[in-house]
Amino acid sequence: MPLAILAVFFTSPADLFAQRADVSSPGSTSSGEFGQSTRFDNTFNPAISLVFSVIADWQEFSGGSPDGLELELSRVDLLLAAWIDPNAFAWTTIAYEGEELELDEAAIEYVGLPGNHTLRAGRFFVDFGKQMQSHVEELRTIQRPLVLRDYLGEELAGDGLQWDHWSSAGDVTLLRYSIGAFNDLSGGGHGHGEEGVAPEVHVDERKRGERLGFTSRFTSLTEVGSNGVLQMGVSGRWLNDFAFEQESSELLSPGLSNAVYGADLSYGWVSDDGIRDWTVGGEYLVFDGDLSGELDDNGTETVADDQLVVFSDRVAGGYAFIDHGWSRFDSAGVQYSMIQEPELGRRQASEFDLYYTRQLSETLRLRIGATFVDNEDGEDSGRFAIQLTGFLGPHGHGLNW
Amino acid sequence: MQNQTKNFFAKLGRGTLSLGAMCFLMGSLASAAKQVRVVTTIPDLADLAREIGGEHVDVRCLSKGTENLHSVHVRPSMLIAMSKADLFLEMGLSMEAAWLPGLLLKARNSKIQPGALGFQNCSAGWQTIGVPEDLSRKDGDVHPEGNPHFNLDPLGGPHLALRVHEALVRVDKGHAEVYGKNLSLWQKRLTQKQKAWTVIAERIKGQKIAVYHSEYDYLARRLGLQVVASIESKPGVPPGPGDIAKVVQTMREQKVTVILTAAWSNNRQVADIAKKAGAQVVELPNQVGGAAWAKTWLDLMDGVHERLDAAFPAKQQ
Numbered sequence A: 001m002p003l004a005i006l007a008v009f010f011t012s013p014a015d016l017f018a019q020r021a022d023v024s025s026p027g028s029t030s031s032g033e034f035g036q037s038t039r040f041d042n043t044f045n046p047a048i049s050l051v052f053s054v055i056a057d058w059q060e061f062s063g064g065s066p067d068g069l070e071l072e073l074s075r076v077d078l079l080l081a082a083w084i085d086p087n088a089f090a091w092t093t094i095a096y097e098g099e100e101l102e103l104d105e106a107a108i109e110y111v112g113l114p115g116n117h118t119l120r121a122g123r124f125f126v127d128f129g130k131q132m133q134s135h136v137e138e139l140r141t142i143q144r145p146l147v148l149r150d151y152l153g154e155e156l157a158g159d160g161l162q163w164d165h166w167s168s169a170g171d172v173t174l175l176r177y178s179i180g181a182f183n184d185l186s187g188g189g190h191g192h193g194e195e196g197v198a199p200e201v202h203v204d205e206r207k208r209g210e211r212l213g214f215t216s217r218f219t220s221l222t223e224v225g226s227n228g229v230l231q232m233g234v235s236g237r238w239l240n241d242f243a244f245e246q247e248s249s250e251l252l253s254p255g256l257s258n259a260v261y262g263a264d265l266s267y268g269w270v271s272d273d274g275i276r277d278w279t280v281g282g283e284y285l286v287f288d289g290d291l292s293g294e295l296d297d298n299g300t301e302t303v304a305d306d307q308l309v310v311f312s313d314r315v316a317g318g319y320a321f322i323d324h325g326w327s328r329f330d331s332a333g334v335q336y337s338m339i340q341e342p343e344l345g346r347r348q349a350s351e352f353d354l355y356y357t358r359q360l361s362e363t364l365r366l367r368i369g370a371t372f373v374d375n376e377d378g379e380d381s382g383r384f385a386i387q388l389t390g391f392l393g394p395h396g397h398g399l400n401w
Numbered sequence B: 001m002q003n004q005t006k007n008f009f010a011k012l013g014r015g016t017l018s019l020g021a022m023c024f025l026m027g028s029l030a031s032a033a034k035q036v037r038v039v040t041t042i043p044d045l046a047d048l049a050r051e052i053g054g055e056h057v058d059v060r061c062l063s064k065g066t067e068n069l070h071s072v073h074v075r076p077s078m079l080i081a082m083s084k085a086d087l088f089l090e091m092g093l094s095m096e097a098a099w100l101p102g103l104l105l106k107a108r109n110s111k112i113q114p115g116a117l118g119f120q121n122c123s124a125g126w127q128t129i130g131v132p133e134d135l136s137r138k139d140g141d142v143h144p145e146g147n148p149h150f151n152l153d154p155l156g157g158p159h160l161a162l163r164v165h166e167a168l169v170r171v172d173k174g175h176a177e178v179y180g181k182n183l184s185l186w187q188k189r190l191t192q193k194q195k196a197w198t199v200i201a202e203r204i205k206g207q208k209i210a211v212y213h214s215e216y217d218y219l220a221r222r223l224g225l226q227v228v229a230s231i232e233s234k235p236g237v238p239p240g241p242g243d244i245a246k247v248v249q250t251m252r253e254q255k256v257t258v259i260l261t262a263a264w265s266n267n268r269q270v271a272d273i274a275k276k277a278g279a280q281v282v283e284l285p286n287q288v289g290g291a292a293w294a295k296t297w298l299d300l301m302d303g304v305h306e307r308l309d310a311a312f313p314a315k316q317q
Helices: A002-011 A146-151 B002-034 B043-056 B076-084 B100-107 B156-171 B173-204 B214-223 B241-254 B267-277 B297-311
Strands: A047-061 A068-085 A088-097 A100-110 A117-125 A157-168 A173-182 A200-202 A213-224 A228-246 A251-270 A277-296 A307-325 A330-340 A348-361 A364-375 A381-392 B036-040 B057-061 B087-090 B119-121 B208-211 B226-230 B258-261 B280-283
Touching: A146 A277, A146 A307, A146 A330, A146 A348, A157 A213, A157 B076, A173 B076, A213 B076, A228 A277, A228 A307, A251 A307, B036 B043, B036 B076, B036 B156, B043 B057, B043 B087, B043 B156, B043 B173, B043 B297, B076 B100, B087 B156, B119 B156, B156 B173, B156 B297, B173 B214, B173 B297, B208 B214, B208 B241, B214 B226, B226 B241, B241 B267, B258 B267, B267 B280, B280 B297
Parallel strands: B036 B057, B036 B087, B087 B119, B208 B226, B208 B258, B258 B280
Antiparallel strands: A047 A068, A047 A381, A068 A088, A088 A100, A100 A117, A117 A157, A157 A173, A173 A213, A200 A228, A213 A228, A228 A251, A251 A277, A277 A307, A307 A330, A330 A348, A348 A364, A364 A381
16 A cells, blocks of 8 residues: 555656755655746736725723824735635735734635535634634624624634535525634633733643534524525534643643633625615623633732632623615614623623724725723723725635625 | 225225326426526526526526626525536626625535536627726726626627527537527527617617716617716726716716616716706616516617617607
């Protein structure tokens, strides 16, 4: 068998490697075409796109936080996408946000499996609920709902594998499920307290299989009459082995785990001419397990008696929205999101969003939003924001519904 | 003995009935199985596939005749239909680019992927107009391969019919003769209609019109109408107050009395412009099914010509 593999390898007409010596060197990979006409040819290069989002906002807090106006280049996404071969495509998203450049996604999707199975590998936004696969600039609102930010993180990218399958039930109903295994699914993590003092989430690079992070989603999408679509779904995210770590005190609370379970329901109606639409929906999440950590200094300045306190609890939250589009270019909506804070006492916070979106063209969008936060645990706040988002080039790598 | 005989015949009767029902069911299934499952992006192609395919095709259209083809809302049944299709017919020229590629990919149906026997780009061989010299978004939602709305060209239908026929013969050679016959019959009806359309075209030739979007360019060119103003200054970009003022001024100066618009355009704005410029609005469907009277492509063309003819009464006198 190994000989057969070697035979195939050496008789393959195309070289399998991109990097190679110009002269065949014993022991190194041989030269070949690798599907390109020349090594500097652009023909097969990927599609490139850029999304930029600029925000001007006024924020006011009830406590001591500074109020005022800010003008910010809030986010830039550079996306490269291309087919690798007839059965696989790949994409990379590099995001600039908060003065940092980060590799958000770099993944391959293999579509050569029989039936409607798909395999995705690499780093990508995991399949949880209605929003977590999307980059924030693709959403209806300026920011993700409070409950998703708090329980799952601003974005939930994982390094791993995801298997996906869709099927139909009758002529108007689609069913889909996905299962994912990831090395790290900590998202934003949950440390509470002052910045720099709060414990960080730590995930081991290597671990036993059952200690990986897992995700799963099952959803159905069905037509209601000739103008409506109803979607129902359930999702789960399991983080099976992580630690809270306090670098300054060298404290570590290992062997922690938590899970987030979600159920979503949404209904969309579109007029016959496709101009007017109504969408209502919501998602309910339960966050269970080791939810957050805090540094307890025992009231002394001595580091020796510091200890990490881990809060294990079950809390819940959700969001609901209603959105109306009355022309090809205008839509508006409201969204309400609330959470129980993942700490003892289950203090609550809620967020109310009002937003209006004007599509200046198919590739330039203006959004005006107002957000009010009511926080039992901290400051209340209000924010008025204007966002301008531009889409340059063939943006998008496709999302699962 | 008599009872036994009676029972025997009763059983035989029931058995025969069951067998008959099964045969009927199997016959129906076999007939359905023989039909070519055709999926089309627009109702014009669906109409032509039904005309040419006749009883040998089962046709499903993805979009509604009233929808904006650049932004069709993809529904679950579309993906299911695509996954089972034997033949897929698209307009091409990026008309469906905003929603179709993802649907094709997700359908995972190798029979209808680009390059396969069951995939047909019906714009193949069509001479496009409005091909942009410079591919830049500063010119709005431009289509790199040119204006895709050629189904509204009186010669667009015959072109599409040929492409549909070609595709049907390719995937179902067994019924090639029937498809050829059906195409000939349709072409004969078309020839009859074209005589009337030519008379109307002669009558309205040279009239000046304004449009909201560039979907009537082929139609206007074929009928000899002059498009002197477009309310969208750039395709896909909603007009600002300056654009509207300019359109109104141009219409007054050029004595434009007709604005052509589709159902999905901003027709409140169009009505306002028409009022200011002293013109009338003629709302035309931009595809089959876009109005109650446009049930087939031939009906669509009949209705379009009739309405344009009625819109320019002065020249008739």
